[in-house]
Amino acid sequence: MHFADHPPRFDLRRDIYQKLPKTDNIIDWKTINPLEAALPVIESLSSFVCGVDIKQLDIVDLFWARQCYWRDTLALTAHLRTFSGPKEITATLSYLSRAREIGSLVVLPESAQVVSTVANLTWLDCKFTFKTRYPTASCLGKLMMLPEKLSDGQLHWKIWTMATLLTAFGDFPEDVRLLKEPSSVIGSSTVLSTDVVIVGGGNAGLIQAARLKALNVDFVVIEKNPQTGDNWAKRYDYMRFHIGKNYCQMPYLPYPEEAEYELPRDELQRHIQRFAREFDLGPRVLNNSKVKETSYDEKAQTWKLNLIVEGVQKSITCRALIIATGSGFSTPFVPEVADRGAFKGPSLHSSSFRSGKELLEHGAKSVIIIGSANSAFDVSEDCHNAGLTVQMIQRSPTYVIPMRYYAHPQGLGVFDVVSTEVADAMINMGPVAIGGQLPGLVHAAMAAEEPDRYSELNDAGFKAVDSTKEDLIDHLHSRAGGFVVDMGTGGVDLIVSGTAKVRSGVTPVSYTSTGLRLSDGTLMEALPILVMRLSATIPLAVLACAKATLAAEDVAKGDTAIDIHEDLAAVTIESLLEVHEVIVTLTEEIKPSPRYEAEHNALLKRMSKSHGKWDTTHPRARLLDALHGYVRYRERQTAELDKWRRMYKSTSSSQKKVVEHAVGYTKKMDTVASLIEQNHVLCQQVVDGALEFYGVERDEMTRYIEAKEKENKAAERVSVSQALKHYVRDWTVSGLRERDAAYPCIIQSLEQYFPDRSQGDVKVLLPGAGVGRLGHEVAALGGFEVTTNEWSMYMNLAYRFLEKHPRVGSNNVHPFIDGWSHHASTADMFRGVAFPDRPVNTSAVVLVEGDFTTAFKGQNGHFDALVTHFFIDTARNLMSYFETIHGLLRKGGIWVNLGPLLYGTGPYVQLSLDEIIAVVNAMGFEFVDAPESCGELTFADEKVRGREAVYGFNERALVKNAYNAQSWVMRKK
Known part of the structure; x- marks a missing residue:
């Protein structure tokens, strides 16, 4: 039996919570003997899981047909899993009970009880224990049962929820x-x-x-x-x-x-x-x-x-x-706010912030707190107590729950009433679809008794939402916060009294010299300290921690499946940035090196229309063509999606009915449309950064695009899509498998032939850089002065965006939505990928844009090493590449190559590997030993090696593109 690894994105309250039954008036609950009522149900269930000849159809009837769940915590699934519906539950239970060889279910008589809560809901509760043979383990189970009167007039008890929990392994006792x-x-x-x-x-x-x-x-x-x-x-x-x-x-x-x-x-x-x-x-x-x-x-x-x-x-x-790195909230998530350089005061991240008193001692008089949840109230109260003036920015209404509600014994306060072990089982064993709602019902009832509790808070400008409209468990599961626990220690009072000022419904858009400009055009001043927040919910933060620790394939090979009813969900990245937590931000920008600045200035001169002949190959024309592609990303991708919508209309009504009922195909296409929109936002950010970097006015770009489109020249779609996919290949852990197939060979070759770099930086050139990761890996070795080169303006724009947004995980793309083939699951197709997975250091690498054969004129003999990675087969004239490589290297310089021989783009000459060996030998190169990480020898008498190198972008796809990439190390004679 297969359990899907990545169930679809969900909203807890909309998709998981179900309307709870009203059972108070079905029977007279005072007449019920809980143990007598529960025993027949548990005995029938025990017979079934022990393999007694009971038909599955009969056991299906044990479950409440309208709504039932089974949640297993490690006992049978070795994971956290929730199943719903009688047929799914019994089919899965049948399979797993035999695989694990479950023993008899043993009722715990003292646990049988009638449980009542608010909203006219009462049920029968009973626990049991059982053992499994494979592996040998002790487990706990619990049933919540509801009464049902059937057509025979008899009262039957139906299983509403079943929970199973591993408590101990038999072969590994704790001492x-x-x-x-x-x-x-x-x-x-x-x-x-x-x-x-x-x-x-x-x-x-x-x-x-x-x-x-x-x-x-x-x-x-x-x-x-x-x-x-x-x-x-x-x-x-x-x-x-x-x-x-x-x-x-x-x-x-x-x-x-x-x-x-x-x-x-x-x-x-x-x-x-x-x-x-x-x-x-x-x-x-x-x-x-x-x-x-x-x-x-x-x-x-x-x-x-x-x-x-x-x-x-x-x-x-x-x-x-x-x-065990926690939920990831120690990782700084810094918001993008324009004009940081305009602000004259310091910025602190919460990892540096200690207290309001410390700020005061450093001359601060006021603070702005962006965020309105628990940490915001902690910091505001502390800063006020220190004598600072406090201002708070609240982006959207915030859920406020009094500590008295939070600590109610029918919710999380149960831990104050019973032992931790018992409370853990009560709170965490059951399915979230039911158990998640029960505390919320209690909280809502309590809030309804005091509807005006936060009216003064709202009147003071803080938009508070109480428990009649919000749900605590939803916030904890889906957002890991985003609410305020009213501790009754002054935070709320500061706002109510007007001591702390609040601006609600706005966000910061840019810095000023003394504070912030807000989205409504108004200003807030606080000098010299600015307190800011940006945090991510548990799924993103946990994923970031895992990716920061593990190799991509190692993350993938683990049992990382996420249950739609459980704590984490396969959600898209953009939905993970909705948590109101305070983080005091401190950004330390890396200044570009003088070498970088010099090349940037030279690039701007080359981009001038007055430089060279103006035609379609002019650098500025190619730049504007690429900008055209990014600007029209949404339109071009939507047109492609509309083609698939039209194709779908060709299916018959009966076929559509089946597909819609089974998988919701129209909703799938609608989801693709929404993800196109999200990618479009990224593309416009790429455009904005490019206009600034290349010094192009928006009007010039708009006029160019309008002229092209009047000529019926559509924006390029595929090149933009490929550039976005290159983010995955180069700057995410998802691309690590591809990089690991090639980078060690290259890195070890450079280290082998340049072991001592203490006498000065080794000058290395990497043409065909794509979006640049390999160059940064070489730079990270230390002692290398790295220059990269790329012809494609689509790639260059993508890389320049990374230079402007270099922080780990600060960007997100949905790279696979334009390909409908080879997906194991829809979630794989929809998934978002955060990038980069390591900082982009603009002081370490210099990108020289343009044609490799002409971009470095006048630099013959300048480079100590030249690395070609998946590059030489892109040549229109392979011989020109060889001549350029030979010319740019100093005598004794090293050429490292790894890649396939997949000729394209109308090549003038296409050489086989043995012909390449003969040609480069004739040109003045000699082959030297390459590391074993470059693969096995291709020819017994030549120092050329080959190894499989994946070239895809989607490690989860049902197809793999791989080459027997050839690698060599040569020295210029």
């Missing part, structure tokens, strides 16, 4: 006595090995470490900070949890009774330090460490991580890898 044993020291070796590596030494990582120690499993923790507890110590002083401490209780060592209910930063720091000391976890932690790269050995089934530990390179292998 808490081991926690007190001394831990062995990792040692100073540069080559390490262990069973489990945990990346992240905060709360999640150290709790997992303690669990592994109790299981007698060897582990190593990789932590970036110098000391345990720094994950809290480096947060701002006023930071606190906006939930009771029992909800976030730690195993093995609970928080002290005397600790505050809403845990403050310092207590969080102290306790995780106590936790590490109590169980002697420190010797198993590598502090001041960073994961440089990872790889997975399929044959050995082990991971290898290359690390930097306090400046020393080390490697570690392990059987299992755990990413």
